[in-house]
Amino acid sequence: MNLSDFLHSPYFAGLIGGLLIGLAAAMFVLLNGRIAGISGILSGLIQADGGDKLWRILFVLGMAASPFIYQLASDLPAATIDAGTVQLIIAGLMVGLGTSYASGCTSGHGVCGISRGSVRSIAATLSFMLAGFITVYLTRHLLGL
Amino acid sequence: MLNVNAFLVGLIFGLGLIVSGMTNPAKVIGFLDLAGDWDPSLAFVMGGAISIGAGAFTIAKKRQRSLLGEPMRLSNVTEIDKSLLAGSLVFGIGWGLSGFCPGPAVVSAAAGQTKAMIFVVSMLAGMVLYKVIQQQNNR
Numbered sequence: 001m002n003l004s005d006f007l008h009s010p011y012f013a014g015l016i017g018g019l020l021i022g023l024a025a026a027m028f029v030l031l032n033g034r035i036a037g038i039s040g041i042l043s044g045l046i047q048a049d050g051g052d053k054l055w056r057i058l059f060v061l062g063m064a065a066s067p068f069i070y071q072l073a074s075d076l077p078a079a080t081i082d083a084g085t086v087q088l089i090i091a092g093l094m095v096g097l098g099t100s101y102a103s104g105c106t107s108g109h110g111v112c113g114i115s116r117g118s119v120r121s122i123a124a125t126l127s128f129m130l131a132g133f134i135t136v137y138l139t140r141h142l143l144g145l
Numbered sequence: 146m147l148n149v150n151a152f153l154v155g156l157i158f159g160l161g162l163i164v165s166g167m168t169n170p171a172k173v174i175g176f177l178d179l180a181g182d183w184d185p186s187l188a189f190v191m192g193g194a195i196s197i198g199a200g201a202f203t204i205a206k207k208r209q210r211s212l213l214g215e216p217m218r219l220s221n222v223t224e225i226d227k228s229l230l231a232g233s234l235v236f237g238i239g240w241g242l243s244g245f246c247p248g249p250a251v252v253s254a255a256a257g258q259t260k261a262m263i264f265v266v267s268m269l270a271g272m273v274l275y276k277v278i279q280q281q282n283n284r
Contacts, residue, residue: 010166010186017165018193024158025194026201031150033211034218036158038248043272055151062155063248064255069156070163077163079253080171081260083243092250092264094239096271099247101232103222106246107158109233110191115198116206116219123225124233129177131237136177139242 025112037108038063039099102128146213159252165190168253170244177241 006012028036032055045056067076083091099105102124104113109128113121166172167190175184208217240246245253245264253261 010172010184011189014165014186014189015193017161017163017167018190018195019197020157020161020164021190022161022194022197022201024154024161025198027150027157028154029201029205029211029217029219031211031213031215032147032154033205033213033215035220036154038158038246038251039272042247042251042269043275046269046272047276055148058148058152059155060251062152062157063159063251064155065152066156066159066163066252067256070160076256077166077169079169079258081244081258082171082174083260085260085263088243088245088260088264089267091239091243091245092267093271093274094235094242095245095247095250095264096268096273097275098232098234098236098239098271100272100275101228102236103220103229103232105236105248106240107248111194111198112202113220114191115195116202117199118220118223120220120223120225120229124229127230127233128237128240131234132177132241133179135238135241136174137180140174140178141180 021107021111022115025107025115029112035108035112037104037112039095039105040103040108043100098128147215150213158248161190161194162249162252165193167246168249168256170249173244173246173249174241 001009025036028034041056041059045053045060070076102109104121104124109121109124114125162168166187172184173187175182176187205217205219210216243264245261247268250261250264250268254265
């Protein structure tokens with residue numbers, strides 16, 4: 001692959017997107033002193049006791065605005081969701097419960113935790129990646145879902 | 146300022162997820178599909194993010210307060226316990242079943258995708274369920 005091919009490949013898109021995610025995480029920890037972990041920010045929002053909610057709401061609003069800002073420059077990339085409704089409901093419950101027990105997801109453990117050199121986050125990331133690999137293997141290659 | 150930055154961080158984070166391809170569940174599953182037609186491009190997402198994150202967190206760890214004077218709220222939990230590992234495994238299964246993790250699901254739901262909305266509602270229900278279970282256990 002030469003440079004021009006790379007610049008037009010999904011690898012380059014992944015790298016640029018990753019740099020943006022890293023920039024966001026850096027801005028959040030250096031300015032707000034906080035971890036940009038999406039599951040933690042969401043679960044703090046649905047907590048019954050008050051306080052500490054405004055920045056979480058604004059963070060989520062920022063995320064929610066991103067597809068509309070992106071559309072100012074270009075059409076949104078295609079997205080394909082193969083899972084059916086029941087599968088999505090089960091998956092959503094598992095992601096909500098699992099990230100709560102693990103105190104983090106792909107962003108909190110995978111990006112911020114590993115950036116911080118946390119062995120705990122590395123263990124979490126290896127665990128959810130392993131489970132993801134096995135799940136896709138089972139559903140795609142053994143069960144044919 | 147803190148709240149403005151929270152909005153900006155959410156926005157940049159969301160743009161990063163869209164640009165990288167993370168908001169396409171079929172692509173995420175292609176990355177998790179080692180035995181199939183494996184698409185390794187999402188490894189570049191994590192690599193790119195950590196390359197910047199590592200520098201920022203190296204600075205953050207040395208500071209008591211953020212540049213805006215906030216306390217540095219970095220986790221000091223180091224224990225690798227059952228809750229961390231079992232929780233991560235359950236999360237990973239849900240991730241593999243759907244192709245969604247929390248951030249991309251929120252962005253896709255906001256963009257108006259019905260299936261992502263279903264996933265997000267269900268994910269929030271899972272988070273509520275966790276809090277209910279914790280309250281029961283603390284009684």
